[in-house]
Amino acid sequence: MDRRSFLKKAGVGTAATATAALAAPAVRAQTTTDMVIVATWPRDFPGPGTGSQRLAKRIADLSEGRINVQYFAAGERVGAFDVFDEVASGNAQAYCSADYYFKGKDPGFSYYTSVPFGLTYAEMDAWMKFGGGQELWDELADGYGLKPFAAGNTATQMAGWYNKEINSVDDLRGLKMRIPGLGGDIMSKLGVAPVSLPASQSYEALVAGTIDAAEWIGPWNDYFLKYYEVAKYYYYPGLHEAASQLSMSVNKSWFSGLPKIDQEIIRASCMVENAMMTAEFNHNSGLYLDKLINEHGVKLRRFPDEVLDEMGVAAEAVFQTTIEHSDLTRRIHESFLKARADLGRWMLLADTGYTEQRNRVLGITV
Numbered sequence: 001m002d003r004r005s006f007l008k009k010a011g012v013g014t015a016a017t018a019t020a021a022l023a024a025p026a027v028r029a030q031t032t033t034d035m036v037i038v039a040t041w042p043r044d045f046p047g048p049g050t051g052s053q054r055l056a057k058r059i060a061d062l063s064e065g066r067i068n069v070q071y072f073a074a075g076e077r078v079g080a081f082d083v084f085d086e087v088a089s090g091n092a093q094a095y096c097s098a099d100y101y102f103k104g105k106d107p108g109f110s111y112y113t114s115v116p117f118g119l120t121y122a123e124m125d126a127w128m129k130f131g132g133g134q135e136l137w138d139e140l141a142d143g144y145g146l147k148p149f150a151a152g153n154t155a156t157q158m159a160g161w162y163n164k165e166i167n168s169v170d171d172l173r174g175l176k177m178r179i180p181g182l183g184g185d186i187m188s189k190l191g192v193a194p195v196s197l198p199a200s201q202s203y204e205a206l207v208a209g210t211i212d213a214a215e216w217i218g219p220w221n222d223y224f225l226k227y228y229e230v231a232k233y234y235y236y237p238g239l240h241e242a243a244s245q246l247s248m249s250v251n252k253s254w255f256s257g258l259p260k261i262d263q264e265i266i267r268a269s270c271m272v273e274n275a276m277m278t279a280e281f282n283h284n285s286g287l288y289l290d291k292l293i294n295e296h297g298v299k300l301r302r303f304p305d306e307v308l309d310e311m312g313v314a315a316e317a318v319f320q321t322t323i324e325h326s327d328l329t330r331r332i333h334e335s336f337l338k339a340r341a342d343l344g345r346w347m348l349l350a351d352t353g354y355t356e357q358r359n360r361v362l363g364i365t366v
Contacts, residue, residue, distance in 0.1 A: 031066070032065065032066055032067070032068045033066065033067055033068065033258065033262075034068045034070065034093070035059065035067050035068065035069045035070070035093045035094060036070045036072065036077075036091075036092040036093050036094070037052070037056050037069060037070070037071045037072065037092065037093070037094045037095065037096060037248075038072050038077050038078055038082075038083045038086050038087065038092045038094075038095050038096075039052050039071065039072065039073050039074060039083065039095065039096040039097065040074055040080045040081065040083055040095070040096065040097040040098065040101065040198070041073060041074055041080075041096065041097075042073055042074050042075075042199075042200050043073035043074075043076070045073075045199075045200075045221075045224075046220060046221055046224050046284075047152075047154065047217065047220060047221050047277065047280065047281060048096075048098075048152065048154075048221075048246060048277075049073065051151075051152045051246070051273055051276065051277040051280070052071070052096035052151075052152070052246075052248075052273075053071060053073075054273060054276070055096065055151055055152075055248065055269055055270065055273040056069045056071040056096075057069070058269045058272065058273070059265060059266055059269045062265045062268075062269060063262055063265050066259075066262060067258075067262055067265070067266075072092075074198065074200070077092070078092075080198045081101055081198075083095035083096075083097050084097070084101075084102045084105065084144075084249075087146065087249060087250070087251050088144045088145050088146060088251070090145075090251055090253070090254070092251075093250060093251050093254050093255075094248055094249065094250040094251070095247075095248070095249055096151065096152075096246065096247070096248050097246070097247060097249075098113040098244055098245075098246050098247065099112045099113050099148070099247050099249070100112075100113035100114065100115075100180060100181035100182070100244075101113075101180060101181075101196075103181060103182070105144065106140060106143075106325065106326070106328075106329065107182070107322045107325050107329055108136075108140045108325070108326070108328060108329040108332045109140065110181050110182045110322070111133075111332050111333070111336050112133075112137050112140075112148065112245060112247065113181065113241075113244045113245055113246070113247075114157075114181070114183075114241040114242055114243060114244040114245065115181070115182045115183075115241075115315075115319075115336070116182055116183055116186050116239060116240050116241070116311065116314075116315035116318065117239055117242070117311075117312060117315050117340075118241070118242045118243075118336075118340070119242060119243065119336070119339065119340060119343070120156060120242055120243050120347070121153045121155050121156070121243040121245075121278050122343075122347070122351065123339065123340070123343040123344070123347065124150075124153065124243060124245050125150075125153075125274075126339070126343055127335070127336070127339035127343070128150055128245075131335065131338070131339045131342075131343075132335050133335065133336075133339065134150075136328070136331060136332045136335055139328060140328060140332065141249060141252075142252065145251060145252050145253060146249045146250065146251065146252055147249065147250050147251075147252040147255050148247050148248075148249040148250075149247065149248050149249070149250070149266070149267060149270035149271075150245050150246075150247060150270060150271075150274045151246055151247055151248035151270040151273050151274055151277075152245070152246035152247075152273055152274055152277035152278070153243055153244065153245050153246065153274060153277060153278040153281070154217045154218065154221075154243060154244045154246070154277075154278075154281050155218070155243050155278050155281040155282050155285065156218070156237075156238065156242060156243050157215070157217055157218050157238035157241050157242065157243060157244065158215070158217070158218045158219070158222070158234060158235065158236050158237075158238050159215060159235035159236050159237060159238045159239070159240065159303055160177070160179070160213055160214060160215030160216075160234075160235055160238070161206075161213060161214050161215070161222070161227045161228075161231035161233065161234055161235075162175075162212070162213045162231055162233045162235060163206075163212055163213065163230070163231045163232075163233070164212075164233065165233055165301065166233070166235065166301070166303065166304075166307060167304060168304065168306055168307065169190055169191070169306060169307055169310050172187070172190050172191055172192050172307070173190070173191030173192075174191060174192075174193075175191075175192050175193070175212040175213050176192075176193045176195055176210065176211045176212050176213075177192050177193070177194055177195065177211060177212065177213040177214060177215070178194075178195050178196075178197045178202040178205065178211050178213070178214035178215065178216075179192075179194045179195070179213075179214075179215050179240065180194075180196045181241065182240075182315075182318055182319075182322065183215075183240030183241045184196065185318045186240060186311055186314040186315050186317075186318050187240065187314075189314035189317060189318070190307075190310055190311065190314055192213075195210075195211055197211075199216050199221070199225060200225075202214045202216065202225070202227075203225050203226055203227065203229075203230070206227065206230040206231060207229075207230050213231065214227060214231070215238065215240070215241070217244070217281075218238075218281065218285045218289075219284075219285045219286070219287075219288035219289035219291075219292055220281060220284035220285050220287075220288045222234075222288075222292070223288040223291060223292060228292055228296040228297075228298050229296075232297065232298055232299050233298075233299050233301055234292065234298050234299065234300050234301065235301050235302070235303055236300070236301075236302055236303070237302070237303070237308075239303075239308060239311055239312075240311065245274075246277070248266075248270050250266065300366065319333060
């Protein structure tokens with residue numbers, strides 16, 4: 001082969017190699033990061049538990065394995081109420097819980113689950129996204145090295161299970177009740193002894209007689225806890241806890257070190273679960289209320305106005321104590337009050353006004 005032919009063939013080979021290299025997909029080394037999630041909820045517990053597990057899977061799937069998610073239900077790694085400290089310390093990267101369990105850290109956390117005479121899901125969602133609620137939550141959680149996200153909502157709740165009828169405030173006095181957060185504080189002012197227990201332990205406590213009443217969420221969850229076996233009176237409305245927002249809070253230092261795309265995957269996954277869980281609760285609660293009444297003889301009762309009015313007085317007293325904690329707590333409360341007033345006026349015309357008249361015309365009743 002002469003020199004000219006060799007160079008010509010070599011040039012064709014080099015060009016072909018370059019073309020093939022350009023056409024081949026780029027292969028990048030994929031780095032992974034571990035994300036340990038600890039939860040307050042039992043594994044496979046309907047609603048909060050299954051929703052948190054769904055959220056964990058969504059993060060892993062959307063990141064295509066870049067985020068190696070390990071999910072631990074209550075008691076599998078730490079206790080149900082130890083998740084906050086586990087993540088704040090950096091021993092885990094995220095928790096799924098309800099932030100009012102941590103009001104001992106700062107009462108301001110209660111506002112980000114639910115407070116007495118608080119916000120419905122639609123109102124909470126509006127406050128968080130457009131009324132300054134998220135920014136204040138970020139400021140509060142930042143003091144503990146956390147970045148919080150709304151990651152679920154129970155929708156409107158019931159007032160709880162009682163082993164006797166409640167016809168007046170006097171009937172509440174002396175009762176021991178499983179009820180957390182500021183709701184427990186207002187019931188205390190009505191003579192109830194509030195007890196903070198994980199939901200999984202409240203049934204046994206009712207059976208043993210160590211508590212006389214319990215509130216959890218609503219018909220769907222309460223059905224699976226089998227409260228109907230030991231307390232037949234089921235009360236509404238749940239003014240102590242209108243619609244509880246659930247959270248995923250992540251260790252802020254860990255989160256800040258993630259690539260932007262993975263930060264957005266976590267943020268978006270939480271937003272999706274926030275909507276999914278609420279829809280799931282709304283779908284199931286009516287179905288399971290029928291089961292409780294028709295299959296298990298549960299007696300549905302509305303709290304008398306006298307009791308609800310006294311709850312309102314007690315709530316104002318609790319708020320006055322709460323806002324004395326810090327300037328930040330006061331600012332959270334003031335922002336909450338503005339949202340409740342502004343959104344409440346609109347909802348009275350919109351959602352409430354519409355559903356009341358639609359149901360009246362169509363004859364839809366409880």
